[in-house]
Amino acid sequence: MAQIQGIKGVKDVLPDEARVWQHIRNKAREIFHTFGYSEIIIPVLESSELFLRSIGETTDIVEKEMYLFDDRDGKKIALRPEGTASVVRSFVEHNLSHSLPFSKLYYIGPMFRRERPQAGRYRQFYQIGAEVFGFASPQIDAEMLSMLDLFFNSLNIKGVELQVNSIGCPICRPAFREALRNFFSDKLSNLCDNCQRRYELNPLRILDCKSPHCHAIAEGAPKTLDYLCDDCLKHFNTLQDCLKLAGVSYNINQRLVRGLDYYTRTTFEFVSGSLGAQNAVAAGGRYDSLVEELGGPPTPAIGFSIGFERLFSNFDSSSVAVKLINVFVAALGDKAQEKAFQIINQLHKKGISAITDYDGGSLKSQMRKADKFDSEFVLIIGDDELSKGVVIIRNMKNKAQEEVPITMIVEKLEGIFKTHDSP
Numbered sequence: 001m002a003q004i005q006g007i008k009g010v011k012d013v014l015p016d017e018a019r020v021w022q023h024i025r026n027k028a029r030e031i032f033h034t035f036g037y038s039e040i041i042i043p044v045l046e047s048s049e050l051f052l053r054s055i056g057e058t059t060d061i062v063e064k065e066m067y068l069f070d071d072r073d074g075k076k077i078a079l080r081p082e083g084t085a086s087v088v089r090s091f092v093e094h095n096l097s098h099s100l101p102f103s104k105l106y107y108i109g110p111m112f113r114r115e116r117p118q119a120g121r122y123r124q125f126y127q128i129g130a131e132v133f134g135f136a137s138p139q140i141d142a143e144m145l146s147m148l149d150l151f152f153n154s155l156n157i158k159g160v161e162l163q164v165n166s167i168g169c170p171i172c173r174p175a176f177r178e179a180l181r182n183f184f185s186d187k188l189s190n191l192c193d194n195c196q197r198r199y200e201l202n203p204l205r206i207l208d209c210k211s212p213h214c215h216a217i218a219e220g221a222p223k224t225l226d227y228l229c230d231d232c233l234k235h236f237n238t239l240q241d242c243l244k245l246a247g248v249s250y251n252i253n254q255r256l257v258r259g260l261d262y263y264t265r266t267t268f269e270f271v272s273g274s275l276g277a278q279n280a281v282a283a284g285g286r287y288d289s290l291v292e293e294l295g296g297p298p299t300p301a302i303g304f305s306i307g308f309e310r311l312f313s314n315f316d317s318s319s320v321a322v323k324l325i326n327v328f329v330a331a332l333g334d335k336a337q338e339k340a341f342q343i344i345n346q347l348h349k350k351g352i353s354a355i356t357d358y359d360g361g362s363l364k365s366q367m368r369k370a371d372k373f374d375s376e377f378v379l380i381i382g383d384d385e386l387s388k389g390v391v392i393i394r395n396m397k398n399k400a401q402e403e404v405p406i407t408m409i410v411e412k413l414e415g416i417f418k419t420h421d422s423p
């Protein structure tokens, strides 16, 4: 029969890798909780209008990358391409602003974008994201970046650089946009097709075009920081002061305009030198108007998302201890297997990981399997042991083995693993 393959741009995370993902997720949760964040679990399916209104109709994501379908009742549904819009929708829908003076939320889960797959770019990818609602102060911007810095350091991620910028607010951005249009007006025919369209719709996006040609032309373009209004400039300067106070190193990248329309003021990315074209490991920014635009009360907000796959490829997986199976029970014959079944059942109740091979087989083949599973101990039960009322316990590291009465074996293993677990 023909094999069915996974679809392009969508990958399996096999158990060895999943173990590392779990380690990274646990670390994120631990650190985010320290900063007062709570987890929010948002749906994968949303009304497509949510993303049109938040990310923006003329962005790459909305124009060409969303997975859309008509539900059976005709409603337009999207597989979420990102988490921010969903968290904002949930924040507004459930009146979270009434229950707490401010909200710090994080989420972990899959996102879907029909991009051209390449290294570091998938059609289903995972994000660890966080959003804070209710603070206008640049101190929260710096606290968030400091949290990310701490998180990357805790995973010993090297070579990641924080880049920050400010793209202003609805008061000062129109003048910047106009200055960009003036600058590019006589260079239009030299820009790529995408940028020619961007010129009309959102000239800021020309600044982060990946085409080397457009990049070179944009070299002399007006700089966003020169156009900030007093309030935006003060915000940006205070952010930098706070980053210095927190000991977080950063560089200013005035081309960092981001590809989603909802941003105001602070934008940032953590970029990795080792990732090639898809070099942003994490990205985000402030979006002070979005809650109101989606029907909520005026609420300043800021957030980020980390690309899990990109973080993973910067992470040294060998630093995660392989979880060993504690005990493999090798049983020889039907009677011994019945005993094995009872023993592992008791071990599971004591929280000791234990497996057995229900298909039996020779001692040699079972020992080989125990090795494959990296078991710390093997219990051997054959007819001889059954008649003597004992099991052989073999330490797979130092190969020492001894006979222990069957009635005592669970207690004995409990003793061993209790001392293992104690700090």
Ligand code: HAM
Residues within 6 Å of the ligand: 081, 082, 083, 084, 085, 113, 115, 120, 121, 122, 123, 125, 126, 127, 129, 130, 131, 280, 281, 282, 283, 284, 285, 286, 302, 303, 304, 305, 306, 307, 308, 309, 310
């Ligand atoms: P984004 O820049 O679209 O922002 O995505 C954030 C991160 O997700 C990227 O830096 C990258 O690491 C990862 N990522 C994006 N697309 C892909 C892909 N196709 N394959 C693999 N990884 C990918 C957002 O999504 C915003 N929601 C961030 C945010 C949160 N802004 C405010 N709050």
